[in-house]
Amino acid sequence: MTDEQMTGAKMVIRALVDQGIDTIFGYPGGAVLPIYDALFQQNNLRHILVRHEQAAVHAAEGYARSTGKIGAVLVTSGPGATNAVTGLTDALMDSIPVICLTGQVATHLIGNDAFQEADTTGITRPCTKHNYLVKSIEDLPRILHEAVYVATHGRPGPVVVDLPKDVQQTVGSYVSPKAVVHRSYRPKTEPDAEAVQKAVALLSQAKQPIIYAGGGVINAGQEASDLLYKLVKKTGAPITNTLMGLGCYPASEPEFVGMLGMHGTYEANLAMYNCDVMLCVGARFDDRVTGRLDAFSPKSKKIHIDIDASSINKNVLVDLPIVADAGRALAAILEAWEAGGHSADAEAMGDWWTAIEGWRERNCLGFRQEGEVIKPQYAIKRLYELTKDRDCYITTEVGQHQMWAAQFINFEEPKRWMTSGGLGTMGYGFPAAIGVQVAHPESLVIDVAGEASILMNIQELSTVAQYGLPVKIFVVNNQWMGMVRQWQELLHGGRYSESYSDSLPDFVKLAESFGAVGIVCDKPEELDQKILQMIETPKPVIFDCRVSPDENCFPMIPSGAAHYEMLLGPEDEAAHEVSEEGKLLV
Amino acid sequence: MQQAAKERRIFAVLVDNEPGVLARVIGLFSGRGYNIESLTVTEVDPAAHLSRITIVSSGTPQVLDQIHAQLDRLVPVTRVCDLTNDYAGAFVDRETALVKVVGSGDKRVEALRIADIFKAEAVDAGLDHFIFQITHRPDKLERFIDLMRPLGLIDVCRTGVIAISRGAREM
Numbered sequence: 001m002t003d004e005q006m007t008g009a010k011m012v013i014r015a016l017v018d019q020g021i022d023t024i025f026g027y028p029g030g031a032v033l034p035i036y037d038a039l040f041q042q043n044n045l046r047h048i049l050v051r052h053e054q055a056a057v058h059a060a061e062g063y064a065r066s067t068g069k070i071g072a073v074l075v076t077s078g079p080g081a082t083n084a085v086t087g088l089t090d091a092l093m094d095s096i097p098v099i100c101l102t103g104q105v106a107t108h109l110i111g112n113d114a115f116q117e118a119d120t121t122g123i124t125r126p127c128t129k130h131n132y133l134v135k136s137i138e139d140l141p142r143i144l145h146e147a148v149y150v151a152t153h154g155r156p157g158p159v160v161v162d163l164p165k166d167v168q169q170t171v172g173s174y175v176s177p178k179a180v181v182h183r184s185y186r187p188k189t190e191p192d193a194e195a196v197q198k199a200v201a202l203l204s205q206a207k208q209p210i211i212y213a214g215g216g217v218i219n220a221g222q223e224a225s226d227l228l229y230k231l232v233k234k235t236g237a238p239i240t241n242t243l244m245g246l247g248c249y250p251a252s253e254p255e256f257v258g259m260l261g262m263h264g265t266y267e268a269n270l271a272m273y274n275c276d277v278m279l280c281v282g283a284r285f286d287d288r289v290t291g292r293l294d295a296f297s298p299k300s301k302k303i304h305i306d307i308d309a310s311s312i313n314k315n316v317l318v319d320l321p322i323v324a325d326a327g328r329a330l331a332a333i334l335e336a337w338e339a340g341g342h343s344a345d346a347e348a349m350g351d352w353w354t355a356i357e358g359w360r361e362r363n364c365l366g367f368r369q370e371g372e373v374i375k376p377q378y379a380i381k382r383l384y385e386l387t388k389d390r391d392c393y394i395t396t397e398v399g400q401h402q403m404w405a406a407q408f409i410n411f412e413e414p415k416r417w418m419t420s421g422g423l424g425t426m427g428y429g430f431p432a433a434i435g436v437q438v439a440h441p442e443s444l445v446i447d448v449a450g451e452a453s454i455l456m457n458i459q460e461l462s463t464v465a466q467y468g469l470p471v472k473i474f475v476v477n478n479q480w481m482g483m484v485r486q487w488q489e490l491l492h493g494g495r496y497s498e499s500y501s502d503s504l505p506d507f508v509k510l511a512e513s514f515g516a517v518g519i520v521c522d523k524p525e526e527l528d529q530k531i532l533q534m535i536e537t538p539k540p541v542i543f544d545c546r547v548s549p550d551e552n553c554f555p556m557i558p559s560g561a562a563h564y565e566m567l568l569g570p571e572d573e574a575a576h577e578v579s580e581e582g583k584l585l586v
Numbered sequence: 587m588q589q590a591a592k593e594r595r596i597f598a599v600l601v602d603n604e605p606g607v608l609a610r611v612i613g614l615f616s617g618r619g620y621n622i623e624s625l626t627v628t629e630v631d632p633a634a635h636l637s638r639i640t641i642v643s644s645g646t647p648q649v650l651d652q653i654h655a656q657l658d659r660l661v662p663v664t665r666v667c668d669l670t671n672d673y674a675g676a677f678v679d680r681e682t683a684l685v686k687v688v689g690s691g692d693k694r695v696e697a698l699r700i701a702d703i704f705k706a707e708a709v710d711a712g713l714d715h716f717i718f719q720i721t722h723r724p725d726k727l728e729r730f731i732d733l734m735r736p737l738g739l740i741d742v743c744r745t746g747v748i749a750i751s752r753g754a755r756e757m
Contacts, residue, residue, distance in 0.1 A: 121606060125609060126613055131606075154659075183602060184662065313648060
């Protein structure tokens with residue numbers, strides 16, 4: 001009914017439950033006590049207590065990305081809200097739907113520098129898709145439903161709802177989701193028919209096409225991945241994925257040429273450079289992907305499908321923009337392809353694939369595991385081989401281990417891979433894994449971590465202990481902030497300023513102190529057996545995998561370089577001086 | 587890459603009149619490093635709670651197109667119109683200024699004479715000063731202010747540009 005009376009605090013919970021949300025990650029505090037009191041008196045919404053608000057948002061992101069549903073967060077005012085900012089920015093950059101409820105001081109205190117007051121809507125305005133300050137109980141149900149709508153429609157993103165304490169305690173009329181329609185926000189999801197025809201014309205005449213697919217395909221749902229699969233099979237085109245897009249096309253299929261970009265494969269980057277028609281679906285020509293812009297895929301006609309018009313022509317000027325949901329656009333292209341009776345140019349495609357196979361033969365991800373020390377690539381490769389036939393989800397922190405995980409772990413379906421792409425947030429992977437494990441209690445959830453990143457949200461060991469979440473933390477421990485060290489080697493004359501991981505904890509004892517299991521491994525011959533031991537342990541595990549400290553992540557397009565200027569290994573390093581402009585880039 | 591020439595563009599932006607909407611628009615410009623030459627805002631439809639923002643910006647065509655798209659994706663933005671391009675230049679733009687000129691003798695007479703030519707109205711006058719109110723195209727307004735400078739201009743206040751498309755169509 002539309003006129004049920006309840007307090008604002010109860011309304012918050014009711015609205016979330018009515019929106020199909022059953023789990024919320026949070027941390028209590030003075031300004032949200034009424035909501036925590038209401039939480040205590042119900043059983044429809046499960047609360048997971050994290051140990052830091054940043055982790056609450058990352059956990060909600062992991063939950064959202066592994067389920068396709070919205071993630072929910074509840075934090076207090078002031079420091080609760082400011083601690084959430086990194087997570088919110090992360091969700092914004094990677095287009096993850098999150099609703100974050102923040103407590104606020106009572107309305108009459110706002111602006112008075114009250115205890116634990118912060119201008120939360122002001123602070124989070126640039127790091128959310130949208131945000132609200134609820135000034136009156138009459139607005140509360142509408143804003144809660146709108147917030148979920150805005151977070152999940154169009155390009156998804158985080159939405160903050162700032163809730164003054166007096167509004168939480170006031171009684172008002174609840175309104176159900178059906179009664180709320182946003183007054184103006186109507187993202188365009190259907191593709192323009194004429195543009196679809198032009199896209200099919202371009203694709204059908206292509207001699208060297210490539211499909212470049214990103215996280216937008218995953219956000220568009222399983223159906224979009226299925227349609228992408230069909231389109232690839234129809235056109236016979238090679239497909240590459242962005243870091244965010246891994247899993248939207250099965251990695252074991254022959255058309256998959258691997259990830260592209262700075263640490264992408266040689267074949268993916270050279271195919272991008274040499275293609276004549278590029279179909280970009282749900283990706284945004286990020287600087288990690290394009291390399292030097294004036295040398296980016298110079299010969300191609302570019303088709304760009306994106307639900308966000310502002311992604312079009314932002315970095316790379318394209319020939320044919322299609323503003324639409326990735327799934328709808330792929331469906332329309334497939335339909336038009338079939339209606340037009342098109343088929344790929346077999347001869348041209350044969351030549352194109354011969355070229356691609358030639359690049360593939362360079363075996364750009366090759367490494368030699370020899371000697372007494374574990375190579376990080378080998379560690380991740382073995383982790384993949386021993387988990388690939390299981391129901392497994394992978395999250396990562398940020399750095400070398402993240403890139404190796406992207407290179408060596410193959411994903412056969414979407415929503416299995418959670419990594420911080422746009423913001424590059426160290427400390428993301430462990431709390432994200434918590435969110436994934438909460439959503440999939442029976443699945444194997446592994447955070448591939450570095451020894452530096454893991455310390456950024458290590459307090460969450462307490463969370464996994466409390467809820468008995470058997471998250472596995474696979475620490476690729478090379479005793480360096482590896483990616484920082486790698487750049488210092490390549491760009492700063494090997495002056496390793498502050499990048500050594502000094503004073504590391506004993507990870508085994510650390511795990512044990514939280515009731516988890518610690519495993520340490522430093523011998524290649526023991527690796528498989530210990531990884532299996534980790535997998536079979538029904539508790540949280542920290543796996544301290546001691547690897548060689550000086551390994552660099554290859555292949556690599558140095559900053560400011562073009563796709564064809566890839567470094568395939570250490571022997572290429574000396575041959576390519578990084579340009580002065582390149583040194584200015586991040 | 588070759589740098590395209592900079593252009594000037596006028597955007598009309600219809601927004602839901604809700605708290606923080608102006609901060610969102612301004613934050614977008616500062617956060618992404620876009621130029622604002624002028625910005626005006628007032629509620630234009632109280633019943634529908636709609637405000638209209640007129641923004642004059644400059645940049646390369648690619649940047650200006652980005653500004654258009656970025657404005658459009660803000661949740662409370664109902665409509666964005668590129669007046670400079672969408673109507674092939676068929677728009678009316680106006681700006682009002684209040685100009686305080688202090689002086690005596692010939693300069694004072696000359697100031698009054700020029701004000702007359704520009705159809706500026708003296709809205710306040712004393713034996714030692716005038717305040718002129720002038721409404722015009724921005725370029726003509728600039729000209730008036732420039733002429734007043736040597737004649738004792740000590741204070742100037744401008745509204746920023748407002749603009750609307752010509753013809754019988756709505757925005």
